[in-house]
Amino acid sequence: MKLFSILLAIVLIVIAPFFGQIDLHFEDMLNNASSSHMLFWQLRVPRVAIAFFSGAILSLAGLVFQSLFRNPLTTPFTLGVASGATLGTAIAIVFFAGTVFWQYLFSFGGALLTVFVLFLISRSLKTTQTNSLLLVGVALSFFYSAALMVLFFLSDFSQSYSIVRFTMGSLNIIGFGLVYPVAGVSLLLLATIHGYRKEVKLLLASLDFAFLKGIEVGKITMLLLLLTSLAIAVCVSVVGPIGFVGLIVPHIIKTLYQKSSDQLIFPTFFYGGVFLVLCDLIARNLGASSDIPIGVITSLLGGPFFIYLILHRNRGR
Amino acid sequence: MLHVDNLSHQILKHISFKLEHNQNVTILGSNGSGKTTLAKAICHLIHNDSVTIEGQKIALLSAKQRAQYINFIPAKLGIYDEYLTVWDYLNLNIIQEKQSDHLHNVLELLGITHLKNKQCHKLSSGESALLLIGGAMVHQALYTILDEPTANLDQAKKVTVYQLLKNSPYFHNKIIITHDLNLAYKLRYNILFLEEGKVQYHGPCEPFFEQKHLKSCFGNAIKNIDGNFMVNYDETL
Numbered sequence: 365m366k367l368f369s370i371l372l373a374i375v376l377i378v379i380a381p382f383f384g385q386i387d388l389h390f391e392d393m394l395n396n397a398s399s400s401h402m403l404f405w406q407l408r409v410p411r412v413a414i415a416f417f418s419g420a421i422l423s424l425a426g427l428v429f430q431s432l433f434r435n436p437l438t439t440p441f442t443l444g445v446a447s448g449a450t451l452g453t454a455i456a457i458v459f460f461a462g463t464v465f466w467q468y469l470f471s472f473g474g475a476l477l478t479v480f481v482l483f484l485i486s487r488s489l490k491t492t493q494t495n496s497l498l499l500v501g502v503a504l505s506f507f508y509s510a511a512l513m514v515l516f517f518l519s520d521f522s523q524s525y526s527i528v529r530f531t532m533g534s535l536n537i538i539g540f541g542l543v544y545p546v547a548g549v550s551l552l553l554l555a556t557i558h559g560y561r562k563e564v565k566l567l568l569a570s571l572d573f574a575f576l577k578g579i580e581v582g583k584i585t586m587l588l589l590l591l592t593s594l595a596i597a598v599c600v601s602v603v604g605p606i607g608f609v610g611l612i613v614p615h616i617i618k619t620l621y622q623k624s625s626d627q628l629i630f631p632t633f634f635y636g637g638v639f640l641v642l643c644d645l646i647a648r649n650l651g652a653s654s655d656i657p658i659g660v661i662t663s664l665l666g667g668p669f670f671i672y673l674i675l676h677r678n679r680g681r
Numbered sequence: 682m683l684h685v686d687n688l689s690h691q692i693l694k695h696i697s698f699k700l701e702h703n704q705n706v707t708i709l710g711s712n713g714s715g716k717t718t719l720a721k722a723i724c725h726l727i728h729n730d731s732v733t734i735e736g737q738k739i740a741l742l743s744a745k746q747r748a749q750y751i752n753f754i755p756a757k758l759g760i761y762d763e764y765l766t767v768w769d770y771l772n773l774n775i776i777q778e779k780q781s782d783h784l785h786n787v788l789e790l791l792g793i794t795h796l797k798n799k800q801c802h803k804l805s806s807g808e809s810a811l812l813l814i815g816g817a818m819v820h821q822a823l824y825t826i827l828d829e830p831t832a833n834l835d836q837a838k839k840v841t842v843y844q845l846l847k848n849s850p851y852f853h854n855k856i857i858i859t860h861d862l863n864l865a866y867k868l869r870y871n872i873l874f875l876e877e878g879k880v881q882y883h884g885p886c887e888p889f890f891e892q893k894h895l896k897s898c899f900g901n902a903i904k905n906i907d908g909n910f911m912v913n914y915d916e917t918l
Contacts, residue, residue: 434761562773565762565769565773566773568761568762568765569760569761569762569765569773570759570760570761572726572753572755573759573760573773575744576724576748576751577748577774577776577820578744578745578746578747578749578776579744580744618764621764622764623764624762624764624765624769625762
Protein backbone atom coordinates (compact mmCIF):
# COMPACT_ATOMS: atom_id res chain seq x y z
CA MET A 365 0.00 0.00 0.00
CA LYS A 366 2.74 2.37 1.05
CA LEU A 367 4.87 1.47 -1.95
CA PHE A 368 1.87 1.79 -4.25
CA SER A 369 1.07 5.31 -3.08
CA ILE A 370 4.71 6.37 -3.43
CA LEU A 371 4.78 5.01 -7.00
CA LEU A 372 1.49 6.71 -7.78
CA ALA A 373 2.86 10.00 -6.44
CA ILE A 374 6.03 9.70 -8.52
CA VAL A 375 4.01 8.92 -11.65
CA LEU A 376 1.90 12.00 -10.92
CA ILE A 377 4.99 14.19 -10.65
CA VAL A 378 6.44 12.79 -13.87
CA ILE A 379 3.30 13.23 -15.97
CA ALA A 380 2.30 16.59 -14.44
CA PRO A 381 4.44 18.72 -16.82
CA PHE A 382 2.78 17.08 -19.85
CA PHE A 383 -0.65 18.49 -19.05
CA GLY A 384 -1.70 22.09 -19.52
CA GLN A 385 -3.67 24.45 -21.70
CA ILE A 386 -1.27 24.19 -24.61
CA ASP A 387 -0.78 20.67 -25.93
CA LEU A 388 2.79 19.55 -26.28
CA HIS A 389 3.91 18.03 -29.55
CA PHE A 390 5.97 15.04 -28.65
CA GLU A 391 7.79 14.93 -31.97
CA ASP A 392 9.12 18.44 -31.29
CA MET A 393 10.15 17.69 -27.72
CA LEU A 394 13.71 16.74 -28.58
CA ASN A 395 14.16 19.74 -30.83
CA ASN A 396 15.80 22.49 -28.80
CA ALA A 397 14.43 25.26 -30.97
CA SER A 398 10.78 24.20 -30.86
CA SER A 399 8.13 25.92 -28.75
CA SER A 400 7.15 22.60 -27.18
CA HIS A 401 10.69 22.04 -25.95
CA MET A 402 10.81 25.56 -24.57
CA LEU A 403 7.37 25.30 -22.98
CA PHE A 404 8.24 22.00 -21.36
CA TRP A 405 11.69 22.83 -20.00
CA GLN A 406 11.36 26.54 -19.25
CA LEU A 407 7.79 26.66 -17.93
CA ARG A 408 6.21 23.33 -17.10
CA VAL A 409 9.10 21.47 -15.43
CA PRO A 410 10.25 24.44 -13.31
CA ARG A 411 6.63 24.98 -12.33
CA VAL A 412 6.15 21.40 -11.15
CA ALA A 413 9.49 21.57 -9.34
CA ILE A 414 8.65 24.76 -7.49
CA ALA A 415 5.19 23.42 -6.68
CA PHE A 416 6.75 20.32 -5.17
CA PHE A 417 9.35 22.10 -3.03
CA SER A 418 6.94 24.85 -1.93
CA GLY A 419 4.34 22.28 -0.93
CA ALA A 420 7.01 20.36 0.95
CA ILE A 421 8.14 23.47 2.87
CA LEU A 422 4.60 24.57 3.69
CA SER A 423 3.60 21.10 4.90
CA LEU A 424 6.71 20.43 6.96
CA ALA A 425 6.48 23.92 8.47
CA GLY A 426 2.88 23.14 9.38
CA LEU A 427 3.96 19.92 11.10
CA VAL A 428 6.67 21.73 13.07
CA PHE A 429 4.38 24.56 14.19
CA GLN A 430 1.59 22.17 15.13
CA SER A 431 4.01 20.06 17.13
CA LEU A 432 5.71 22.92 18.95
CA PHE A 433 2.54 24.89 19.67
CA ARG A 434 0.52 21.70 20.25
CA ASN A 435 -2.42 22.92 18.29
CA PRO A 436 -3.59 21.45 14.95
CA LEU A 437 -4.70 24.91 13.82
CA THR A 438 -1.33 26.59 14.27
CA THR A 439 0.57 27.01 11.01
CA PRO A 440 2.79 29.82 9.74
CA PHE A 441 -0.19 30.80 7.62
CA THR A 442 -2.80 31.01 10.40
CA LEU A 443 -0.33 32.94 12.56
CA GLY A 444 -0.12 35.74 10.00
CA VAL A 445 3.37 35.09 8.62
CA ALA A 446 2.10 34.86 5.05
CA SER A 447 0.08 38.07 5.46
CA GLY A 448 3.26 39.80 6.57
CA ALA A 449 4.96 38.66 3.38
CA THR A 450 2.05 39.91 1.32
CA LEU A 451 2.20 43.33 2.93
CA GLY A 452 5.96 43.47 2.32
CA THR A 453 5.46 42.63 -1.35
CA ALA A 454 2.72 45.23 -1.68
CA ILE A 455 4.99 47.89 -0.18
CA ALA A 456 7.70 46.95 -2.69
CA ILE A 457 5.23 47.05 -5.60
CA VAL A 458 3.92 50.49 -4.65
CA PHE A 459 7.14 52.21 -3.58
CA PHE A 460 9.81 50.37 -5.59
CA ALA A 461 7.77 49.80 -8.70
CA GLY A 462 9.02 47.30 -11.19
CA THR A 463 12.03 45.78 -9.49
CA VAL A 464 11.40 42.17 -8.66
CA PHE A 465 14.43 42.06 -6.38
CA TRP A 466 12.79 44.49 -3.92
CA GLN A 467 9.63 42.46 -3.99
CA TYR A 468 11.47 39.36 -2.82
CA LEU A 469 13.42 41.28 -0.21
CA PHE A 470 10.39 43.05 1.26
CA SER A 471 8.30 39.91 1.18
CA PHE A 472 11.03 38.08 3.06
CA GLY A 473 11.32 41.00 5.48
CA GLY A 474 7.57 41.09 6.09
CA ALA A 475 7.44 37.41 6.93
CA LEU A 476 10.48 37.67 9.18
CA LEU A 477 9.17 40.75 10.98
CA THR A 478 5.91 38.95 11.69
CA VAL A 479 7.82 36.01 13.13
CA PHE A 480 9.71 38.32 15.50
CA VAL A 481 6.50 40.03 16.59
CA LEU A 482 5.00 36.59 17.27
CA PHE A 483 8.09 35.58 19.24
CA LEU A 484 7.95 38.70 21.37
CA ILE A 485 4.28 38.18 22.09
CA SER A 486 4.57 34.44 22.69
CA ARG A 487 7.24 35.09 25.31
CA SER A 488 4.75 36.95 27.45
CA LEU A 489 2.14 34.23 26.93
CA LYS A 490 2.29 31.01 28.89
CA THR A 491 3.10 27.90 26.84
CA THR A 492 -0.42 26.62 27.41
CA GLN A 493 -2.00 29.65 25.79
CA THR A 494 -1.59 28.62 22.16
CA ASN A 495 -5.15 29.70 21.50
CA SER A 496 -4.16 33.22 22.46
CA LEU A 497 -1.29 33.08 19.99
CA LEU A 498 -3.73 32.01 17.28
CA LEU A 499 -5.87 35.02 18.12
CA VAL A 500 -2.79 37.24 17.93
CA GLY A 501 -2.22 35.75 14.46
CA VAL A 502 -5.78 36.61 13.47
CA ALA A 503 -5.36 40.14 14.83
CA LEU A 504 -2.10 40.55 12.92
CA SER A 505 -3.76 39.35 9.72
CA PHE A 506 -6.53 41.93 10.15
CA PHE A 507 -3.97 44.63 10.78
CA TYR A 508 -2.04 43.65 7.65
CA SER A 509 -5.24 43.59 5.57
CA ALA A 510 -6.04 47.12 6.72
CA ALA A 511 -2.52 48.28 5.87
CA LEU A 512 -2.91 46.56 2.50
CA MET A 513 -6.11 48.54 1.89
CA VAL A 514 -4.21 51.75 2.52
CA LEU A 515 -1.65 50.65 -0.07
CA PHE A 516 -4.41 49.91 -2.58
CA PHE A 517 -5.55 53.50 -2.29
CA LEU A 518 -2.03 54.77 -2.77
CA SER A 519 -1.40 52.59 -5.80
CA ASP A 520 -2.34 52.95 -9.45
CA PHE A 521 -4.32 50.42 -11.42
CA SER A 522 -1.50 48.16 -12.56
CA GLN A 523 0.10 48.14 -9.11
CA SER A 524 -3.23 47.13 -7.57
CA TYR A 525 -3.46 44.30 -10.04
CA SER A 526 0.07 43.12 -9.18
CA ILE A 527 -0.77 43.12 -5.47
CA VAL A 528 -4.01 41.20 -5.95
CA ARG A 529 -2.23 38.71 -8.17
CA PHE A 530 0.47 38.12 -5.53
CA THR A 531 -2.07 37.54 -2.76
CA MET A 532 -3.55 34.68 -4.76
CA GLY A 533 -0.23 32.87 -4.95
CA SER A 534 1.39 31.91 -8.20
CA LEU A 535 3.63 29.12 -9.37
CA ASN A 536 4.27 30.86 -12.69
CA ILE A 537 8.02 31.00 -13.03
CA ILE A 538 10.33 30.97 -16.00
CA GLY A 539 13.45 28.83 -15.91
CA PHE A 540 15.07 27.26 -12.91
CA GLY A 541 16.56 30.41 -11.33
CA LEU A 542 13.97 30.55 -8.54
CA VAL A 543 13.70 26.80 -8.07
CA TYR A 544 17.18 26.49 -6.61
CA PRO A 545 16.76 28.68 -3.49
CA VAL A 546 13.38 27.15 -2.68
CA ALA A 547 14.64 23.60 -3.21
CA GLY A 548 17.79 24.31 -1.19
CA VAL A 549 15.86 25.79 1.71
CA SER A 550 13.36 22.93 1.69
CA LEU A 551 16.13 20.34 1.90
CA LEU A 552 17.90 22.29 4.64
CA LEU A 553 14.64 22.38 6.60
CA LEU A 554 14.12 18.65 6.09
CA ALA A 555 17.66 17.82 7.20
CA THR A 556 17.40 20.00 10.32
CA ILE A 557 14.01 18.70 11.42
CA HIS A 558 15.25 15.15 10.84
CA GLY A 559 18.35 15.92 12.91
CA TYR A 560 16.18 17.19 15.77
CA ARG A 561 13.54 14.46 15.49
CA LYS A 562 14.16 13.13 19.00
CA GLU A 563 13.89 16.59 20.52
CA VAL A 564 10.66 17.29 18.62
CA LYS A 565 9.26 13.96 19.75
CA LEU A 566 10.12 14.71 23.37
CA LEU A 567 8.63 18.21 23.17
CA LEU A 568 5.46 16.82 21.63
CA ALA A 569 5.21 14.12 24.33
CA SER A 570 5.36 16.55 27.24
CA LEU A 571 7.30 19.74 27.97
CA ASP A 572 8.17 18.70 31.54
CA PHE A 573 9.22 15.28 30.27
CA ALA A 574 11.50 16.86 27.66
CA PHE A 575 13.03 19.10 30.34
CA LEU A 576 13.73 16.13 32.60
CA LYS A 577 15.42 14.24 29.75
CA GLY A 578 17.93 17.05 29.37
CA ILE A 579 16.42 19.05 26.51
CA GLU A 580 16.88 22.81 26.57
CA VAL A 581 13.23 23.38 25.84
CA GLY A 582 13.28 27.14 25.21
CA LYS A 583 16.41 27.09 23.09
CA ILE A 584 15.40 24.19 20.86
CA THR A 585 11.88 25.53 20.35
CA MET A 586 13.24 28.92 19.36
CA LEU A 587 15.77 27.44 16.95
CA LEU A 588 13.23 25.24 15.18
CA LEU A 589 10.62 27.99 14.91
CA LEU A 590 13.14 30.46 13.58
CA LEU A 591 14.50 28.11 10.94
CA THR A 592 11.02 27.04 9.87
CA SER A 593 9.94 30.67 9.58
CA LEU A 594 12.98 31.46 7.47
CA ALA A 595 12.07 28.65 5.09
CA ILE A 596 8.49 29.94 4.94
CA ALA A 597 9.72 33.47 4.26
CA VAL A 598 11.80 32.27 1.30
CA CYS A 599 8.94 30.18 -0.04
CA VAL A 600 6.27 32.89 0.30
CA SER A 601 8.45 35.56 -1.26
CA VAL A 602 8.68 33.43 -4.41
CA VAL A 603 5.26 31.83 -4.79
CA GLY A 604 3.06 34.12 -2.68
CA PRO A 605 0.84 33.17 0.22
CA ILE A 606 -0.48 29.71 -0.63
CA GLY A 607 -2.75 28.96 2.28
CA PHE A 608 -3.88 25.89 4.15
CA VAL A 609 -1.37 23.40 2.70
CA GLY A 610 0.42 23.35 6.06
CA LEU A 611 -2.88 22.70 7.76
CA ILE A 612 -4.25 19.96 5.53
CA VAL A 613 -1.25 17.79 4.70
CA PRO A 614 0.19 17.12 8.21
CA HIS A 615 -3.29 16.29 9.47
CA ILE A 616 -4.00 13.80 6.70
CA ILE A 617 -0.56 12.20 7.04
CA LYS A 618 -1.00 11.88 10.81
CA THR A 619 -4.42 10.30 10.39
CA LEU A 620 -3.17 7.84 7.77
CA TYR A 621 0.12 6.86 9.42
CA GLN A 622 -1.01 7.00 13.08
CA LYS A 623 2.61 7.34 14.12
CA SER A 624 4.56 9.67 16.34
CA SER A 625 6.06 12.86 14.88
CA ASP A 626 9.50 11.48 14.01
CA GLN A 627 8.00 9.04 11.52
CA LEU A 628 5.89 11.74 9.87
CA ILE A 629 8.73 14.02 8.77
CA PHE A 630 9.55 12.41 5.42
CA PRO A 631 5.96 11.54 4.46
CA THR A 632 4.81 15.08 5.26
CA PHE A 633 7.62 16.54 3.16
CA PHE A 634 7.04 14.22 0.21
CA TYR A 635 3.25 14.17 0.09
CA GLY A 636 3.13 17.90 0.87
CA GLY A 637 5.05 18.43 -2.36
CA VAL A 638 2.84 15.99 -4.23
CA PHE A 639 -0.29 17.67 -2.86
CA LEU A 640 0.67 21.04 -4.27
CA VAL A 641 1.68 19.51 -7.61
CA LEU A 642 -1.76 17.92 -7.75
CA CYS A 643 -3.55 21.16 -6.80
CA ASP A 644 -1.57 22.97 -9.48
CA LEU A 645 -2.42 20.30 -12.03
CA ILE A 646 -6.10 20.83 -11.26
CA ALA A 647 -5.70 24.62 -11.38
CA ARG A 648 -4.04 24.47 -14.78
CA ASN A 649 -6.51 22.11 -16.37
CA LEU A 650 -9.93 23.31 -15.27
CA GLY A 651 -10.43 24.73 -18.72
CA ALA A 652 -10.61 28.39 -17.80
CA SER A 653 -9.08 30.81 -20.29
CA SER A 654 -6.21 31.44 -17.86
CA ASP A 655 -4.93 29.40 -14.90
CA ILE A 656 -6.89 29.64 -11.71
CA PRO A 657 -4.41 30.93 -9.07
CA ILE A 658 -3.07 28.11 -6.92
CA GLY A 659 -3.81 29.94 -3.66
CA VAL A 660 -7.48 30.05 -4.62
CA ILE A 661 -7.60 26.27 -5.09
CA THR A 662 -5.87 25.48 -1.78
CA SER A 663 -8.04 27.99 0.10
CA LEU A 664 -11.20 26.56 -1.43
CA LEU A 665 -10.12 23.16 -0.09
CA GLY A 666 -8.61 24.50 3.12
CA GLY A 667 -11.38 26.76 4.42
CA PRO A 668 -13.92 23.98 4.94
CA PHE A 669 -11.12 21.71 6.21
CA PHE A 670 -10.16 24.31 8.82
CA ILE A 671 -13.74 24.32 10.13
CA TYR A 672 -13.77 20.52 10.10
CA LEU A 673 -10.60 20.53 12.24
CA ILE A 674 -12.10 22.98 14.75
CA LEU A 675 -15.16 20.75 15.07
CA HIS A 676 -13.15 17.55 15.48
CA ARG A 677 -9.95 18.49 17.24
CA ASN A 678 -11.13 17.59 20.72
CA ARG A 679 -12.56 14.27 19.68
CA GLY A 680 -11.07 11.27 21.44
CA ARG A 681 -9.17 13.24 24.02
CA MET B 682 24.75 14.25 47.93
CA LEU B 683 21.51 16.15 47.45
CA HIS B 684 21.16 19.28 49.53
CA VAL B 685 18.07 21.46 49.79
CA ASP B 686 18.94 24.69 51.56
CA ASN B 687 16.23 27.00 52.87
CA LEU B 688 13.82 26.53 49.98
CA SER B 689 10.73 28.74 49.94
CA HIS B 690 8.29 28.69 47.03
CA GLN B 691 4.53 29.13 47.00
CA ILE B 692 3.37 26.97 49.92
CA LEU B 693 6.87 25.75 50.81
CA LYS B 694 8.48 27.56 53.72
CA HIS B 695 12.20 27.37 54.61
CA ILE B 696 12.70 23.73 53.71
CA SER B 697 16.16 22.30 54.33
CA PHE B 698 17.36 18.70 54.25
CA LYS B 699 20.21 16.56 53.01
CA LEU B 700 20.26 13.20 51.28
CA GLU B 701 23.56 11.33 51.45
CA HIS B 702 24.72 8.80 48.86
CA ASN B 703 22.87 5.49 49.09
CA GLN B 704 20.21 7.11 51.24
CA ASN B 705 16.56 7.24 50.30
CA VAL B 706 13.66 9.22 51.69
CA THR B 707 9.90 8.91 51.77
CA ILE B 708 7.92 12.13 51.73
CA LEU B 709 4.57 12.01 53.51
CA GLY B 710 1.98 14.69 54.12
CA SER B 711 -1.68 15.47 53.58
CA ASN B 712 -3.14 16.74 50.28
CA GLY B 713 -1.88 20.21 49.50
CA SER B 714 0.96 20.06 51.99
CA GLY B 715 3.51 20.82 49.26
CA LYS B 716 4.95 17.37 48.46
CA THR B 717 4.73 17.63 44.68
CA THR B 718 5.81 21.28 44.73
CA LEU B 719 8.89 20.23 46.69
CA ALA B 720 9.60 17.45 44.18
CA LYS B 721 9.30 19.84 41.23
CA ALA B 722 11.68 22.28 42.92
CA ILE B 723 14.24 19.55 43.60
CA CYS B 724 14.31 18.52 39.93
CA HIS B 725 14.29 22.18 38.84
CA LEU B 726 10.95 22.08 37.02
CA ILE B 727 10.33 24.95 39.40
CA HIS B 728 13.39 27.13 39.00
CA ASN B 729 15.15 27.95 42.26
CA ASP B 730 18.51 28.61 43.78
CA SER B 731 18.29 26.36 46.82
CA VAL B 732 19.07 22.90 45.48
CA THR B 733 22.61 21.51 45.25
CA ILE B 734 23.46 18.12 43.73
CA GLU B 735 26.92 16.59 44.01
CA GLY B 736 28.24 19.94 45.19
CA GLN B 737 26.88 21.90 42.23
CA LYS B 738 23.89 24.25 42.19
CA ILE B 739 21.25 22.62 40.00
CA ALA B 740 20.51 25.97 38.34
CA LEU B 741 24.08 26.05 37.00
CA LEU B 742 24.18 22.50 35.65
CA SER B 743 23.94 21.87 31.92
CA ALA B 744 20.65 20.32 30.80
CA LYS B 745 22.33 16.99 30.00
CA GLN B 746 24.19 16.83 33.31
CA ARG B 747 21.04 17.68 35.22
CA ALA B 748 19.19 14.86 33.47
CA GLN B 749 21.86 12.38 34.55
CA TYR B 750 21.62 13.53 38.16
CA ILE B 751 17.91 13.81 38.71
CA ASN B 752 14.61 12.53 37.35
CA PHE B 753 11.05 13.17 38.45
CA ILE B 754 8.23 10.73 37.80
CA PRO B 755 4.91 12.58 37.99
CA ALA B 756 1.74 10.97 39.28
CA LYS B 757 0.17 11.05 35.82
CA LEU B 758 1.68 10.17 32.44
CA GLY B 759 0.28 13.29 30.70
CA ILE B 760 1.43 12.62 27.12
CA TYR B 761 0.14 15.03 24.46
CA ASP B 762 1.24 13.05 21.38
CA GLU B 763 -1.68 10.70 20.75
CA TYR B 764 0.32 8.28 18.59
CA LEU B 765 3.28 7.79 20.94
CA THR B 766 3.57 4.09 21.81
CA VAL B 767 4.83 2.45 25.00
CA TRP B 768 8.00 1.42 23.18
CA ASP B 769 8.49 4.98 21.87
CA TYR B 770 8.05 6.32 25.39
CA LEU B 771 10.65 3.99 26.88
CA ASN B 772 13.09 4.88 24.11
CA LEU B 773 12.70 8.57 24.86
CA ASN B 774 13.89 7.85 28.40
CA ILE B 775 17.29 6.73 27.16
CA ILE B 776 19.72 9.48 28.04
CA GLN B 777 22.88 7.44 27.59
CA GLU B 778 23.18 5.09 24.63
CA LYS B 779 24.33 2.07 26.62
CA GLN B 780 20.95 1.61 28.26
CA SER B 781 19.01 0.54 25.18
CA ASP B 782 19.31 -3.21 25.81
CA HIS B 783 17.55 -2.82 29.15
CA LEU B 784 14.25 -1.93 27.54
CA HIS B 785 12.90 -5.44 27.04
CA ASN B 786 14.04 -6.40 30.49
CA VAL B 787 12.20 -3.45 32.02
CA LEU B 788 8.97 -4.34 30.20
CA GLU B 789 9.26 -7.90 31.45
CA LEU B 790 9.97 -6.94 35.06
CA LEU B 791 6.87 -4.77 35.11
CA GLY B 792 4.79 -7.38 33.28
CA ILE B 793 3.78 -5.03 30.47
CA THR B 794 5.55 -6.64 27.51
CA HIS B 795 2.15 -7.17 25.83
CA LEU B 796 1.60 -3.39 25.82
CA LYS B 797 4.79 -2.68 23.87
CA ASN B 798 3.09 -1.38 20.73
CA LYS B 799 0.06 0.16 22.40
CA GLN B 800 -0.43 3.91 22.24
CA CYS B 801 0.16 5.68 25.56
CA HIS B 802 -3.21 7.41 25.19
CA LYS B 803 -5.01 4.08 25.32
CA LEU B 804 -3.40 2.82 28.54
CA SER B 805 -5.42 2.49 31.74
CA SER B 806 -4.28 4.60 34.68
CA GLY B 807 -2.64 1.57 36.29
CA GLU B 808 -0.79 0.67 33.10
CA SER B 809 0.33 4.29 32.76
CA ALA B 810 1.68 4.19 36.31
CA LEU B 811 3.72 1.09 35.49
CA LEU B 812 5.02 2.71 32.31
CA LEU B 813 6.11 5.76 34.30
CA ILE B 814 8.11 3.52 36.60
CA GLY B 815 9.53 1.75 33.54
CA GLY B 816 10.66 5.13 32.22
CA ALA B 817 12.51 5.80 35.47
CA MET B 818 14.20 2.38 35.23
CA VAL B 819 15.46 3.17 31.73
CA HIS B 820 16.54 6.71 32.64
CA GLN B 821 18.50 5.62 35.75
CA ALA B 822 19.19 9.03 37.17
CA LEU B 823 21.36 9.32 40.26
CA TYR B 824 18.31 10.59 42.16
CA THR B 825 14.81 9.57 41.17
CA ILE B 826 11.73 11.22 42.63
CA LEU B 827 8.56 9.13 42.31
CA ASP B 828 5.26 10.90 42.95
CA GLU B 829 2.71 8.38 44.28
CA PRO B 830 4.09 5.44 42.29
CA THR B 831 1.55 2.94 43.67
CA ALA B 832 -1.59 5.08 43.88
CA ASN B 833 -3.34 3.61 40.81
CA LEU B 834 -2.09 0.03 41.07
CA ASP B 835 -3.92 -3.15 42.04
CA GLN B 836 -2.62 -5.10 45.06
CA ALA B 837 -0.42 -7.51 43.11
CA LYS B 838 1.18 -4.69 41.12
CA LYS B 839 1.79 -2.77 44.34
CA VAL B 840 3.86 -5.72 45.54
CA THR B 841 5.76 -5.82 42.23
CA VAL B 842 6.60 -2.14 42.44
CA TYR B 843 7.55 -2.40 46.12
CA GLN B 844 9.98 -5.22 45.28
CA LEU B 845 11.45 -3.22 42.44
CA LEU B 846 11.92 -0.15 44.59
CA LYS B 847 13.48 -2.20 47.34
CA ASN B 848 15.81 -4.39 45.29
CA SER B 849 16.15 -3.24 41.70
CA PRO B 850 19.60 -2.13 40.58
CA TYR B 851 17.84 0.18 38.11
CA PHE B 852 17.26 2.75 40.86
CA HIS B 853 20.01 4.54 42.70
CA ASN B 854 18.78 7.08 45.27
CA LYS B 855 15.03 7.33 45.63
CA ILE B 856 12.72 10.03 46.88
CA ILE B 857 9.24 8.58 47.16
CA ILE B 858 6.10 10.59 47.66
CA THR B 859 3.17 8.55 48.89
CA HIS B 860 -0.01 8.40 50.96
CA ASP B 861 0.44 4.68 51.50
CA LEU B 862 1.76 4.35 55.06
CA ASN B 863 2.24 0.61 54.69
CA LEU B 864 4.56 1.20 51.77
CA ALA B 865 6.45 3.86 53.69
CA TYR B 866 6.75 1.57 56.70
CA LYS B 867 7.89 -1.42 54.69
CA LEU B 868 10.49 0.55 52.74
CA ARG B 869 12.06 1.72 56.01
CA TYR B 870 13.45 4.82 54.37
CA ASN B 871 13.84 8.01 56.35
CA ILE B 872 10.60 9.95 56.57
CA LEU B 873 10.13 13.59 55.66
CA PHE B 874 6.71 14.68 56.86
CA LEU B 875 5.33 17.92 55.42
CA GLU B 876 2.55 19.97 56.94
CA GLU B 877 1.40 23.17 55.23
CA GLY B 878 4.72 23.56 53.47
CA LYS B 879 6.89 23.05 56.54
CA VAL B 880 8.99 20.06 57.55
CA GLN B 881 7.26 18.61 60.65
CA TYR B 882 9.38 15.51 60.93
CA HIS B 883 12.59 14.39 59.29
CA GLY B 884 14.24 11.31 60.65
CA PRO B 885 14.27 7.53 60.83
CA CYS B 886 11.22 5.46 59.97
CA GLU B 887 10.46 3.62 63.24
CA PRO B 888 9.97 6.58 65.64
CA PHE B 889 7.65 8.18 63.06
CA PHE B 890 5.34 5.18 63.15
CA GLU B 891 5.05 4.99 66.94
CA GLN B 892 1.39 5.14 67.92
CA LYS B 893 1.69 8.40 69.75
CA HIS B 894 3.55 10.17 67.00
CA LEU B 895 1.26 8.77 64.34
CA LYS B 896 -1.72 10.17 66.20
CA SER B 897 -0.15 13.61 66.32
CA CYS B 898 0.22 13.52 62.54
CA PHE B 899 -2.95 11.83 61.33
CA GLY B 900 -5.35 12.04 64.30
CA ASN B 901 -7.56 8.97 64.60
CA ALA B 902 -7.76 8.36 60.84
CA ILE B 903 -5.09 5.63 61.04
CA LYS B 904 -5.23 2.42 63.07
CA ASN B 905 -2.16 0.27 63.63
CA ILE B 906 -3.24 -3.38 63.56
CA ASP B 907 -0.28 -5.71 64.03
CA GLY B 908 2.10 -3.46 62.14
CA ASN B 909 -0.39 -2.78 59.34
CA PHE B 910 -1.72 0.72 59.01
CA MET B 911 -5.41 0.72 58.23
CA VAL B 912 -7.57 3.68 57.36
CA ASN B 913 -10.12 3.97 60.13
CA TYR B 914 -13.28 4.62 58.09
CA ASP B 915 -15.52 4.57 61.21
CA GLU B 916 -13.71 7.53 62.66
CA THR B 917 -15.92 10.59 63.00
CA LEU B 918 -13.69 13.59 62.44
